[in-house]
Amino acid sequence: MDRNLQQVNTILNLAKLDESDIKKESHVLQFIPQIFDSKKVKLLEVSKDTLEYISSGECLFIKGGEDAHVIICSNSNTFELKEAETSNSLLLMPSLTHGKLIEDTGSRTLMKQEAFGVYHTYYEMRLTKPKLQSLRNALAKYPYKGKNSELTKEAVGLSFAELKSVIQASEEEIINQLQEMPAAKVRGKWRLLDVGFLFGWVSYLDSILREKELSLDEIAPSNVEDWMGLCKTIIDINAKCISLFMEVDEDSLKWKSKAVSQLFALYLLPELRAFDSNDFFTAWQQSMPVGVIANEEDLNGVALVDYDSTPSLVKYLPEFELPEEINERLDILFRNRAKWTLQSITPYVQALTDHNLNVAALLTKYTRSSTINGVKYYSSKY
Template sequence: MDSKQVKLLEVSKDTLEYVNSGNDDAHVVMCSNSSTFELKEAETSNSLLLMPSLAHGTTIEQKSTRTLKKQEVFGIYHTYYEMKLTKPKLQSLRNVLARYPYKGKNSELAKDPIGLSFTELKDMIQASEEEIINKLQELPAAKLRGKWRLLDVGFLFAWVSYLDSILREKQLTLEEVPLTDVEDWMALYDSSDINTKCISLFMEVDGDCLKWNSTAVSQLFALYLLPELRAFDSNDFFTAWQQSMPIGVTASEDDLNGVALVDYDSTPSLVKYLPEFELPEDINERLDILFRNRSKWTLQAITPYVQPLTDNNLNVAALLTKYARSSTINGVKYYSSKYITHTQ
């Protein structure tokens, strides 16, 4: 076996599991501290010669006679790799963290810290350090004892519900309570790091003033109510959904965008569990699933599902123009599959 053709690579257990999980469609990337570049092979009609050194015309001494010099060529190439700035696909970050869900301090039985260090995440995720950090801030993820974990939906639901029960008992709204009081109350529930993360996820903070982030809270409660059934009678769902909300939060059907969809064509009408983070990152595969669940989408409804796939060159509208078909009905623009699909 030619040792130049086969290379041995030692990897960690977590990295091996990630490789074996089926991520064989990923391209090679190069990362700076803040950006990710995709390497793709390109062809050229010119022959590229690889030489150890080459004298350029401006450096050749001008003489009356010419001297020929033997030049060794190490290789002739008709392809090369070009480096293009790309938006990294960070769904894998959530997937690897999901192996280590955090369900609250009372559920922690292991003495040793579990989860993934930031160094391990950098080794596993094809993205720059800054992009990984930014995504961790967006995700319901937190670092405990030096390891990153994904906060369980059930835990987050219980966290919001616990704070709401305190407010109800005291007959207060969140807007009437300073941030320091919330931090003191929730200190009994979990660690300060976890509480700080939950506050950033579900509240709008202006100095010491607080307000529920209605969309974030509504989506959390939908994610908590829907998964086991996958589909829910719409009348029953909207009733249970609103009744479970904290004081001051009014759920809107628009809040379901990116989390679930309402199928009014079925009898009875159903709310279907369809979170963006569970869909494939390939644009064609993702759109195929979306159009099988709903034949026509408005731009507002489909944007949360397409936005994560945009890059520096293509925004949501451009991606849909390229991969979907548009039509206008009663003055409203809809997007549908370029191919015939059947609604499930």
């Protein structure tokens, strides 16, 4: 039924409002006969920055799976999708003139406004840090162990487009993670570089340096590429190995001691899972390239030293093999060691922090702290 001005004025009086309290143009809502199904059409609340991003022609991507929460991504950020309820009715309308744009001149008029939907829930976007362990897990199915280990001439692995479709993170976040982790493109497909291959690459270069009686800081990146090219290593993989294990300053090179130490620990430990600490530290240091000194602190995030056992043991415990659910991860950590210092536990929980929860806040929320001889320790809450 169409309303007239007299009916509108009656409603104003019931609301204890006067005509002078409102604009000259009033909108009269009318609901279309076949209103939208709220289960098929959803409302999404976005920030001003996100609205400008969409308005510029960019896209948002919704990603999810049977075993994962639904997330939404821009080109550079990842957001959680949370359903929120409101006690007010939200109306979906194709257009609505904002009150500030209505000119307060002339005689009063009525404007018919059609409502296409009524909602009491909507979705919020909350900026979050993506969990990228799935990226390593996906690439681990296609390990690269060296050219001589390739069984087929066909390219194997995952293209970047395939990674974007299965990894719950934005394009930029996936690219950044690929740069940090031991992964490289082989014939156009992304592969995870096998620990044994990386160990062999570093050890082979070290043997050349020993044979030539040179230290790493006496050669240039081009020398490394030339020497490793002789063993038919792919150019992109040589570049990746240099970025992983060396600091490059113009034409000068230096071993990244922590990265090399962790690589050699990962190579020495897996088969035994636990190693007599005295034997391990001896073998670990003796295997190192010239100029690299292994420190126990370098094991943080890769292995832990159990001094309570007899004999003391070094146990294989790499961060990337732990579950991404925080309580499950902490349960494993505290079963392996009852009390952790902030320095030793940080590499194991850093990846689970987000924009609102840093390491200290995360540990405060999920663990119990105590101070012994002036040192703060974290232990299980339960």
